[in-house]
Amino acid sequence: MADGEEDFSSLPLSDRWVHKVWKVRKEAYEAGAKAFDAAQSENDPLVRQFTNDSSLWKGAVADSNVAAQQEGLGALISFLQIAGKDGCVRTRGSTIAPIVEKGLAATRPAAKQKALEAILLYIELDKAEPIIEELLPFMSHKQPKIIAATLGAVTQIYHAYGCKTVEPKAVLKILPKVFGHADKNVRAESQKLAVEFYRWLKEAMKPLFWGDLKPVQQQDLEKLFDQVKDEPPPKQERLLRSQQAKVEQAAATGGGEEDDEVEDEAEVEIDLDSVYEAVNVFPKIPSDLQERLASSKWKDRKEGLEDLQKAINHPRIAEGQFDEILRGLAKCMKDANIQVVIIAANCIELLATGLKKSFSRYRGTVMSPIMERLKEKKQSVTDALGAALDAVFASTSLSDCLEDILECLKHKNPQVKLESTRFLTRCLKTTRDAPQPPEVKAIADASIKLLTESQEVQRNAGAEVLGTLWKIMGDRAMGPHLNDLDEIRKTKIKEFCEAAEVKAKVKPPKAAPPPKAPPGKRPVGKKPAAAKKAAPAPAPAYVEPPSPAPVQTPRPAARPISKIGGPKSGLKAPGGLRPPGGLQKRIPAPALSSPVRNLVSSDDEPAPPPPKPMANRGLASRPLGKPAAQQQPESSMTVSGLSGLSSAERAELEELRMENDRLRRENEMIRHEKQKLSSQYAELDDHNKELIEKHTQDHLSIKAKEAQLTRARSDAEALEQQVQSQQREIERLKRELSRQVRASSPAPMDLGVDNAFAPSGAESPGLNNGYGGYRNSRSYVTSPTAKSMASGLGFTSAEGKENFAPRNGMGAFGTGSPRSSRLGMRTPDSELPPTTRPSQSSSLSSGAGRGNADGESWKRAAEVTQNLKARIEQMKAKQGLSSRPR
The missing domain is CATH 1.20.5 (Single alpha-helices involved in coiled-coils or other helix-helix interfaces)
Structure with missing residues (x-):
């Protein structure tokens, strides 16, 4: 040790444990941890000292020095591992509060981890309820970091031990308060705790606190729940010492019974019914409910059911007389309005959920009407009816519902048959009691019939039922029912079996001592106790080939015979009898006299061959002189040989x-x-x-x-x-027509604008434009082609001849309408303005001669055109085509 420092190692450990110097305390904690690890049992003197004086631990886990505090938490862990339940119970009252305030909220991660491990050890050594009671007050602490640390520790407790080992009801009631905390870390830890609860409890946790949350908080939690909704059910990661003892005992005895019990405890659903108070719903139910349900207006029936639904919407309902209400709801299953059916099914579900096992007496009233209504194809109706059936089944058992379900599997309506099959599958998946062999046979027979249905969805539903049943019962029980199926169906059923998740398990029979031989089952080669005492050494059994036993009738001179051979006499024959001749072969020589010697009289039979020598069969221990009359009550066939x-x-x-x-x-x-x-x-x-x-x-x-x-x-x-x-x-005809028209047309003539379109035999005066007497130098030629074009367009003058107006210098066709100008039609003189009308006073002398020639050309063109049209019509008539008017 350095100079100037005092050596405290000579002080007792308890004195150094509470020393004012933190280094001394730290060394004491380290030494104590080593001593606890080296201790052999909880009866060690040092362990007993720290068990009896729990105040020593309060200062150690709450040490003001963080380094010493970390070592003190380590010493506590070592102490708890060796101190057992006694050390846990004696010290937890002094240590839990300091661990939460100083350990869980420590700045060092190692100290936090050790504090959490100490809390988990306290639960492991005894039980969780006292620790949870110690932690609950810290969830309302004034320091947010203490609340967040406590919530984190509680989350780890439920994650390690599960909600079956650690009661969740008390913590669930505090969740709404911490959800609304101002600190974001507290809200984050509360959400983690809620998600952990959801992993174990699913939707069953919501009625406890869901109504106290704001809509925004509900939405945030729903998003978090969706992330873990599809996860497999969680399992307990750490076992209590009591559970560990069961496992060790099972391992020592070589049986897995205790393991199964531990697993069953972990898999049992957490029952939160005791959290809810039973509510008497009769004061809230409308007094005129039956009258409204019997109304002829569907809206009245619907409103009555809605009021009933609001009145019974409670997690737990007090028992009462609901017979009349349920009869009315069963009657609503036949209602023509599907909204009435849906609300009625919801009411049945709420009553079955609230009454639990008390609802079982109403099952017969509502189950058959619900299953009959399954014929409805609308999905919303089917979902509501299915939920009601599931709630009804949860209040009863598979044996109670099986008869109605199997009856619906034979229904003539395929929709009822399909939904009933699906309901049976859900029942097999949720039941915790495996069906009995007669029920297995009934389910298997009904499901095998479904495999021959014409609809694939129905065949798949039947295969799923068989697969789920296979998962529950195992190969040995289901083998006889599936052997006759083809390989394709077996493969399909096997797929459903592997994918099924069931809660019921068929436990193998307990290992029992070797069974005693039943009354009719005798091991070959062994004798009864009386025979063993009489015979020192058993003789080998005499076995004779089986032969049919002849029918014998009693004879008047029958002589009794002794019981020879004992259990090893080898009487083997169909029915357990040997023919009389065989018995006579086993009879010793006649010299051996006895009052009971022969079975039947041999007066009319040949003498038997000499018998084989026999070993001592123990006849000396039997009363040879007992009369045969005393043995006759034992069997009605004494005379025929069974008395032997x-x-x-x-x-x-x-x-x-x-x-x-x-x-x-x-x-x-x-x-x-x-x-x-x-x-x-x-x-x-x-x-x-x-x-x-x-x-x-x-x-x-x-x-x-x-x-x-x-x-x-x-x-x-x-x-x-x-x-x-x-x-x-x-x-072709059009081309020929055009060719003939061109061939018959005269050569174009260069005419002035004044007589370009003058009719034949008339003189056209000069046409002045409207721009100061400017004469248009453009000339137009009237030809048969132009006439035919004008005729085809339907533009003719008053004399029946086509006239085209000459273009002026502006590019317009006269002063007519735009349509007539575009089509090249000349506006009649009567429609022209006075300044533009052609003058009738003068014309060229040459214009008249040309006009006569033009008239002849027009006539020839018209004749040719008429001839061509006639030929076209003739050809069309020959070919059967009618000429459509244009």
Whole structure:
């Protein structure tokens, strides 16, 4: 040690533990941790000292020096690991509060981790309720960092031990308060805690605090819940010491029973019913509910059901007489208005959820009407009815509902059959009690019938039921029901089996000591106790080939025979009997006299061959002189030879008879199954023939349609070719017409504008333009082609001849309308302005001669045109084409 520093190592550990120098305390904490790790048991003197004096730990976990505090938390962890439950109970009252205030809120991450580990150890050593009670006040601490640290520790507690080990109800009630805290870190930690609760409780946690949250807070939480909604169910990561002891005991005994119990405890859903107070809903239910439900107006019925829904919307409902209400709701299942049906189904769901197991007595009232209404195809109605059925099933059991479900699986309506199958699948997935063998057989038989349905969705639903049942019962129980299915169906069922998540488990039978031989089951080669005491060494059993036992009748001179052979006499024959001749072979020599010697009289039978020497069968220990009359009550076949059988052999005989009866019953069942399969085969064969016939008809119909289509296509192509030929002919005729018109037209003449369009035999005076007597130098020639163009456009003058107005210098055709100007039509003189009308006073002498020539040209062109039109009409008439007017 450095100079000037005092050596405190000689002081006792308890003195150094509370020393005023933090370095001394730190060294004491380190030394204490090493001592606790080296201790052998909780009875170690140092461990007992710190167990009895819990005040030592209060100062250690709340040390003012952060370095010393970290070591003090480490020493506490070492102490708890060796001190056990006694040290935990004695010290937690002094240490939890300092751990929260100083440890969880420490600045060093290592100190925080050790503080959290100490809290988890306190829970592991005993139970969680005292620790949660210590932590709850810190959730309303004045310092936000203390609240955030406490919420983080609580989140880690539930993450490690789960909501089944640590009761969540008290913490759930405080959540709305911390959600509205002003500090963002507190709000963030509260959201993490809510998400952890949702992983374990799902929607069951919402009724406790959801209504106290603001809409914005609800939306934020819903987003966080969606992220973990599809995660697999969580499992407990740390076990309590009591749970660890069960696991160790199971490992020591070699059985997994305790492991299964621990797993079952972790998988059981958390029941939050005790958190809610039962509400008496009858004062809130409308007094005129039945009258409103019986109203002829659907709006009155709907409003009555809505008022009922508001009155019973509570997580827990007090028990009462709901018979009349449920009868009214069952009647609403037949309502024609689907809104009434939906609200009625919601009311049934709320009542079943609120009453829990008390609702089971109303199951028969509502279940059948609900399943009958499953014929509705609207998805909203189907969802509401399915939720109501699930709530009804949750209040009862699979055995109670199975009869109604199996009856609906045979329903004639395919929609009812499909939804009932889906409901059965949900029941198998949620039930915690595995079905009994008769129920398994009933479910399997009904589901196998669904595999032959015509609709694929129905076949898949039946396969899902079988797969879920397979997951619950296992291969051994389901093998006999699935052996007769083909490989394709087995593969489909196996896929559903692997994907199914069930809660029920078939536990294997407990290991028991070797069973005692049943009354009729005797191990070969062993003797009863009395025979063993009499015979020192058992003789080898004499086995004779089985032969049919003849029917024997009592004889008057029957002589009794002793019970020879004991359990090893080897009496083996069908039914457990040996023919009398065999018995006589086992009888010793006649020299051995006894009052009970022979079974039957041999007066009319040949003498038996000499018997084989036999070992001592223990006859000395039996009363040889007992009269046979005392043995007759044991069996009605004494005279026929059964009096010679021992009790074990008679028991074996009864066992063989029972086995024979069982085999006979199995044979009958197999015969019945064979008949059923034969009928199914015949039905499938008929269905196959119908399908083949339908397929043939469809094939022939398709072929006929294809032939019609081919003919229609060929007809269309022929018509197209005909139309094209007609179009080519029309084009040829048009070209010929144009050629003839051009050939018959005279050469163009250079005429002035004054007589360019003058009629034949008339003189056209000069035409002055409207711009100071300027004469247009442009000339137009009247030709038959121009006449035909004008005639085709429908523009004619008063004399029946076409006149075209000459263009002026502005590019317009006279002063007529724009349309007539564009088409080159001349405006009649009567429509021209006075200044533009042609003068009638003068004309050129040459104009008259040219006018006569033009008139002759027009006549020849008209004749040619008429001839061509006549020829076109004749050709059209020959080809069957009608001339359409233009």
